[in-house]
Structures are given as C-alpha cells and as structure tokens.
Amino acid sequence: MMKIHFVGAGPGDKELITLKGYKLLSEADVVIYAGSLVNPELLEYCKEGCEIHNSAYMDLGEIVDVMKKGVKENKSVVRLQTGDFSIYGSIREQVEELAKEDIGYDCTPGVSSFLGASSALGVEYTVPEISQSVIITRMEGRTPVPEKESIESFAKHQTSMVIFLSVQEIGKVVSRLIEGGYTEETPIAVVYKATWKEEKIVKGNLKNIADKVKEEGINKTALIMVGEFLGKEYNYSKLYDKEFKHEYRK
Numbered sequence: 001m002m003k004i005h006f007v008g009a010g011p012g013d014k015e016l017i018t019l020k021g022y023k024l025l026s027e028a029d030v031v032i033y034a035g036s037l038v039n040p041e042l043l044e045y046c047k048e049g050c051e052i053h054n055s056a057y058m059d060l061g062e063i064v065d066v067m068k069k070g071v072k073e074n075k076s077v078v079r080l081q082t083g084d085f086s087i088y089g090s091i092r093e094q095v096e097e098l099a100k101e102d103i104g105y106d107c108t109p110g111v112s113s114f115l116g117a118s119s120a121l122g123v124e125y126t127v128p129e130i131s132q133s134v135i136i137t138r139m140e141g142r143t144p145v146p147e148k149e150s151i152e153s154f155a156k157h158q159t160s161m162v163i164f165l166s167v168q169e170i171g172k173v174v175s176r177l178i179e180g181g182y183t184e185e186t187p188i189a190v191v192y193k194a195t196w197k198e199e200k201i202v203k204g205n206l207k208n209i210a211d212k213v214k215e216e217g218i219n220k221t222a223l224i225m226v227g228e229f230l231g232k233e234y235n236y237s238k239l240y241d242k243e244f245k246h247e248y249r250k
C-alpha cells in the first residue's frame with residue numbers, strides 16, 4: 001500500500017525545499033498544503049493534473065479523508081507543511097489518525113523558519129561562551145503552554161531564544177522576558193516572512209522593539225529572536241584555533 005509523504009516545505013523561498021522533498025512534490029498525484037504559511041510558489045513544482053488541496057480550509061477529518069482516498073486509489077499523496085513539521089506542525093494527530101486506518105507514512109524534513117531567520121540575519125545562535133543552547137518556544141494563545149514552560153522561566157537561562165507564534169503580542173512577550181531577568185538593553189530581532197520576497201527585519205532592544213514592530217505593521221508570520229547572540233560580544237571558537245589540536249589537525 002502507498003504511504004503518505006510528509007514533506008517540510010522550508011521557510012518560504014521555493015528553493016529552500018530539500019531535493020528529496022522536491023522530487024516527492026513533483027511526482028505527487030495529490031498534494032495537501034498548508035496554505036496559510038506555505039509559499040504557493042512551491043506548487044509550481046507539481047505536475048500537471050496534480051490534485052491540490054489547501055488545508056487552511058480543512059479540518060483534521062477532511063485532511064485525513066483526502067489522504068485515505070488518495071492511498072486507496074494508489075495515488076502518491078504529499079502533505080506539504082511549512083518549515084519542518086516537527087516544530088508546531090500538528091503531525092502527531094495526523095499520523096495517529098492514519099494509524100487507525102493502517103496507513104503508513106514517511107517524513108522528509110524541511111528547513112524550519114528559525115533557521116531561515118538566522119540566515120536572514122546572518123547570525124549564529126551558539127556563540128562560544130555567550131550562549132550554547134537555543135530555546136524554541138511560544139507564548140500561549142488558544143493553544144495552552146504548560147506552566148513550567150513559561151517565557152519568564154526560560155528567560156532565566158539568558159541563552160538564545162526563538163519565540164514562534166507570538167508576535168501579535170510582542171508587548172506582552174517583552175514584559176515577560178524582562179520579568180524573567182533580561183535587561184531592557186538585551187538585543188532582540190523580529191523577522192517577518194524570513195526568506196520570502198516580503199521579508200522584513202526589525203532590530204532593537206527590549207525597550208524599543210514593540211513600538212518598532214507595530215510601526216512596521218507586523219502581527220503574524222514572524223519570529224522573535226532574543227539574546228546576547230545578537231549583541232556585539234563574541235569569542236572565537238576553539239575548533240579553528242591555530243593552537244587547538246584534534247583528530248583531523250595534529
């Protein structure tokens with residue numbers, strides 16, 4: 001029996017899908033894409049006659065029904081999701097529903113938007129001795145966030161943070177970051193539609209970013225990046241230090 005192919009579309013730029021994802025997409029008979037976030041330019045890769053569904057207008061049952069029908073008709077079905085499906089991708093509920101029908105699946109990863117955004121800024125999340133961890137999180141919206149994962153509690157770590165799905169409440173995010181221990185001078189950036197043609201970058205500190213973001217009219221499809229990795233301080237890595245010997249460089 002055919003499997004469902006989950007494919008990460010990448011952050012926006014249609015060339016940022018993997019080669020494997022591109023092949024699956026171009027061979028697909030049925031594509032269900034997340035129309036609210038996937039760049040429609042990616043659909044140019046679909047073959048003629050490919051049946052295309054926009055999941056923005058569908059509920060879980062309808063999505064699974066299209067998948068079931070496709071598989072039964074022995075068609076190649078691609079579920080195209082924005083960025084990578086392992087980050088806020090709602091893939092679990094889809095595969096659990098497929099399992100009930102004994103339908104298998106495979107996954108082809110995508111470039112998540114938090115990587116598109118760091119490339120847009122040309123920065124490293126893990127600057128030696130400044131931060132060696134990245135926290136990916138969100139503020140609660142209609143989807144709750146477990147209390148032990150509050151923005152304040154993560155802010156205590158003072159490491160690199162990427163906050164999804166929260167730019168519409170930038171003011172609240174900022175106060176909670178400050179409550180957690182960041183100073184008002186901490187650098188912060190907001191990247192809207194990273195890697196799309198409409199990409200916008202807003203940089204500032206915790207004191208002024210909310211106003212800047214509002215001035216730009218950004219209230220969705222953006223990431224908030226915060227931490228000293230965006231600041232002036234940095235250190236050289238040991239890896240490329242002339243004096244640092246290792247397996248490959250004696």
Ligand code: SAH
Pocket residue numbers: 011012037081082083084085086087088089111112113114116117163164165166191192193194195196220221222223
């Ligand atoms: N699976 C996706 C995230 C889906 S959740 C991924 O890996 O990127 C949707 C949220 O992701 C948006 O609200 C926004 O916060 C962020 N997002 C998705 N694409 C983006 C882009 N190109 N630029 C900035 N943020 C983006």
